[in-house]
Amino acid sequence: MVLSVQSKILMTVLSIVLMFALFILFYYPQGQERYLLDNYNNEIENLAKTVALGVKIALTEQNFESVETALDFVRNDKRLQFVSIIQNDSVWNKSHTSFTIEKTVFKTYPDNVDVDPKSTSNEYFIYKSAPFSAPILDGEIKVGFSTTEIIKGRKQIRNASALASFIVFFIGLFIGHLLARRISVPVLALRDAANKVGEGDLTQSVVRRSGDEIGELSTAFNKMVKDLGKAQEEVEERTEELTVEKQKSDELLLNILPIETAEELKRTGQAKAKNYDSVTVLFTDFRDFTSISEHMDANQLVAELHHCFSMFDHIIKKHGIEKIKTIGDAYMCVAGLPVRNATHPFDAVNAAIEIRDIMLAYTKEKNAKGEVGFDIRIGINTGHVVAGIVGVDKFAYDIWGSTVNTASRLESSSESNKINISTTVYDIIKDKYDCTHRGKKNVKGLGEIPMYFVDGIKKNINP
Amino acid sequence: MKQGILNFIFFIFIGLILPLSINAQEDSLIIVGNEISVPSELNMNQLKSVLKGEKLRWNNGTKAVLALMKTSTPVGTYMCNKIYNMTGNELNKYFLALVFQGKAKAPTFFNSVEELEVYVAKTPGAIGVLQNTDDKLLKVILVDGKNQL
Numbered sequence: 001m002v003l004s005v006q007s008k009i010l011m012t013v014l015s016i017v018l019m020f021a022l023f024i025l026f027y028y029p030q031g032q033e034r035y036l037l038d039n040y041n042n043e044i045e046n047l048a049k050t051v052a053l054g055v056k057i058a059l060t061e062q063n064f065e066s067v068e069t070a071l072d073f074v075r076n077d078k079r080l081q082f083v084s085i086i087q088n089d090s091v092w093n094k095s096h097t098s099f100t101i102e103k104t105v106f107k108t109y110p111d112n113v114d115v116d117p118k119s120t121s122n123e124y125f126i127y128k129s130a131p132f133s134a135p136i137l138d139g140e141i142k143v144g145f146s147t148t149e150i151i152k153g154r155k156q157i158r159n160a161s162a163l164a165s166f167i168v169f170f171i172g173l174f175i176g177h178l179l180a181r182r183i184s185v186p187v188l189a190l191r192d193a194a195n196k197v198g199e200g201d202l203t204q205s206v207v208r209r210s211g212d213e214i215g216e217l218s219t220a221f222n223k224m225v226k227d228l229g230k231a232q233e234e235v236e237e238r239t240e241e242l243t244v245e246k247q248k249s250d251e252l253l254l255n256i257l258p259i260e261t262a263e264e265l266k267r268t269g270q271a272k273a274k275n276y277d278s279v280t281v282l283f284t285d286f287r288d289f290t291s292i293s294e295h296m297d298a299n300q301l302v303a304e305l306h307h308c309f310s311m312f313d314h315i316i317k318k319h320g321i322e323k324i325k326t327i328g329d330a331y332m333c334v335a336g337l338p339v340r341n342a343t344h345p346f347d348a349v350n351a352a353i354e355i356r357d358i359m360l361a362y363t364k365e366k367n368a369k370g371e372v373g374f375d376i377r378i379g380i381n382t383g384h385v386v387a388g389i390v391g392v393d394k395f396a397y398d399i400w401g402s403t404v405n406t407a408s409r410l411e412s413s414s415e416s417n418k419i420n421i422s423t424t425v426y427d428i429i430k431d432k433y434d435c436t437h438r439g440k441k442n443v444k445g446l447g448e449i450p451m452y453f454v455d456g457i458k459k460n461i462n463p
Numbered sequence: 464m465k466q467g468i469l470n471f472i473f474f475i476f477i478g479l480i481l482p483l484s485i486n487a488q489e490d491s492l493i494i495v496g497n498e499i500s501v502p503s504e505l506n507m508n509q510l511k512s513v514l515k516g517e518k519l520r521w522n523n524g525t526k527a528v529l530a531l532m533k534t535s536t537p538v539g540t541y542m543c544n545k546i547y548n549m550t551g552n553e554l555n556k557y558f559l560a561l562v563f564q565g566k567a568k569a570p571t572f573f574n575s576v577e578e579l580e581v582y583v584a585k586t587p588g589a590i591g592v593l594q595n596t597d598d599k600l601l602k603v604i605l606v607d608g609k610n611q612l
Binding site: 058109 | 555565
């Protein structure tokens with residue numbers, strides 16, 4: 001069972017109060033009764049001594065004034081049962097060698113009380129004796145007092161103690177309740193506020209009700225919540241900045257890597273090379289670019305390449321083709337990876353047609369301005385490649401395989417503004433595109449291979 | 464030798480004369496009382512009744528107050544014997560018993576006649592026992608018509 005703070009405080013206060021109340025109820029009355037009894041005994045003993053002294057003075061000095069005064073005082077006491085003069089007589093044995101003291105009652109007030117000289121105190125009476133010695137009389141004064149007053153006083157003490165303990169207990173209960181509330185209410189408010197803060201509500205604050213530690217705790221809590229709010233705002237700002245930066249980073253990464261490869265690289269820290277059985281590799285190149293570029297400064301050259309390759313980027317992106325890289329004035333891309341599909345030859349051919357057409361238009365535009373345009377050559381091949389990343393620094397996504405080499409050779413074997421494709425490509429697209437068979441052409445390193453120019457999409461076929 | 468005989472005769476004379484002198488004193492006890500409250504004449508029974516603490520008040524209601532010479536004085540000793548027929552110790556025990564039981568007030572005992580006379584003269588209802596007195600403030604009470612016991 002888990003007790004609340006309020007219950008614990010209340011129980012603690014009540015325990016202390018209960019102990020105090022029990023002390024008042026039991027121990028305190030006992031002490032008071034003992035004190036009362038001691039006082040009573042002393043008082044009676046002093047009375048006996050006073051009378052004894054008076055008797056001694058009366059018998060030796062013949063002055064009865066003191067004994068009369070003492071006796072008046074004793075006789076007027078309502079608690080008095082008797083006051084006696086006990087006479088000690090020496091009783092000798094027959095041979096008169098030893099004696100014993102025999103106590104006899106000389107006089108008693110009131111004279112109707114029968115007093116036993118040897119009687120001792122009991123529950124109802126207290127007996128006290130005081131010796132005296134005079135030439136004519138040797139003995140003691142014995143007084144007997146009733147304990148009725150003590151019993152009455154004892155009852156009064158017990159009743160007063162019971163009442164006091166009752167009052168103390170209920171005052172303690174009241175104070176304990178107030179104290180428990182005073183401590184537990186702010187603590188519970190703090191708990192509730194802390195729970196809400198834990199749930200993300202940083203608008204919480206608690207009212208400081210006192211200047212004690214609980215009050216200081218409330219102030220500290222409010223400051224903590226305020227600081228948490230500020231910290232959260234800063235975290236959100238930083239997160240937003242990091243998100244933007246990450247987005248930029250991702251975009252940059254995606255600019256150089258296919259999305260799947262980029263995700264794999266981010267997730268595992270590496271990207272494994274993958275085999276693709278059938279992809280279509282597309283190469284472009286500007287004819288006589290080297291001789292043309294000699295008449296251009298570097299900035300203009302780069303601007304031209306950037307303009308053209310940007311147009312290519314838009315086109316291949318539209319056809320779902322992955323750009324691999326540019327090498328000088330050459331542009332390399334591949335369809336059918338990293339996401340495999342069955343339309344990659346068509347995608348590549350369509351993109352090639354668009355690239356050729358846009359370059360024709362651009363060249364026409366430049367010629368119109370009196371500037372020299374670029375004639376583009378395009379080569380396309382379909383086949384198996386291996387794709388992946390090599391190296392650990394400035395890594396780049398690339399593809400390898402004979403399919404790539406053949407595509408490159410097809411590009412270099414192409415003609416101005418022509419799309420040169422392999423037999424593999426041709427066999428796939430021939431039903432949708434008009435192509436011109438070029439016969440076998442000798443290609444460096446590959447020997448003679450058949451080639452085709454793509455003229456355009458067949459008239460009755462939708463692209 | 465002659466002087467020694469004279470001295471012997473003197474001491475014999477003194478030894479014989481002194482007891483006679485005391486006896487002469489014992490013969491003359493008088494009862495004196497306060498001028499106002501004490502009756503002028505009493506019989507012997509009334510006197511003994513008052514002196515023994517049996518009669519506590521005079522007929523006019525005034526409290527009877529006893530004034531006696533201490534029993535250690537010759538007058539006191541004689542008085543004990545003559546009036547109370549007791550020794551001094553017996554008188555003390557007698558009054559102690561009365562006082563103890565609240566039956567009477569004990570007499571006031573004096574060492575000198577003058578003190579007793581002054582006390583009786585000043586205390587209403589007081590009665591005292593003396594050999595004789597010249598105090599005009601006191602009245603000598605007749606007992607059975609006599610002024611001496």
